[in-house]
């Protein structure tokens with residue numbers, strides 16, 4: 466595991482963008498799995514700015530998302546699909562053929578999980594899986610106690626995750642009880658994983674990673690099994706003297 470500690474939000478966005486742009490530079494047809502949330506917003510702005518300068522190749526990249534709310538249509542502004550389109554896909558002008566996002570309004574979620582797995586396999590598997598971190602240690606919607614053998618599946622959201630959503634004015638209403646998500650098995654199969662950690666509420670979960678002990682109560686610790694993991698952590702600014 467490689468741990469990078471960024472001192473400012475600008476540095477954090479740049480450090481993360483370096484990993485993604487670097488991967489696309491080395492392998493332009495890379496398959497990316499990308500997160501939503503407040504953590505990657507600066508990263509996406511940085512990627513958009515760099516693409517305007519033609520700093521890295523995009524024409525062959527393919528993008529999947531990590532998770533979505535069950536019962537929320539991709540056209541709903543509070544969906545994760547809409548978030549990713551707003552912050553990254555539209556500004557980068559990615560073609561529809563380059564993007565496959567989970568359908569939160571699927572009529573049959575079991576079928577959608579199967580279709581998503583097939584789409585990932587047809588793309589050749591995930592090259593780089595970028596992850597945010599939940600305060601309770603979740604990655605995507607793999608909540609504490611979930612099986613590490615699962616692939617794309619429907620997951621029940623933890624109480625703490627739903628409370629956090631309730632506190633977000635732009636979050637989906639009613640707050641969904643379930644999400645559709647890549648499973649931990651998908652994350653572990655990705656050729657490279659990048660975990661982004663920002664926010665003081667993530668300290669306990671990050672401490673679980675740094676303890677170095679796999680623990681199903683902290684899903685993020687599954688990444689200790691990953692052979693090509695980078696963690697980029699935004700450190701709190703030093704307290705004034």
Ligand code: GLP
Pocket residue numbers: 500501502503504505531532596597598599604605606626664
């Ligand atoms: C949600 C998402 C996760 C995301 C996490 C962190 O629960 N399902 O994929 O990583 O929130 O969000 P934030 O970056 O806003 O802290």
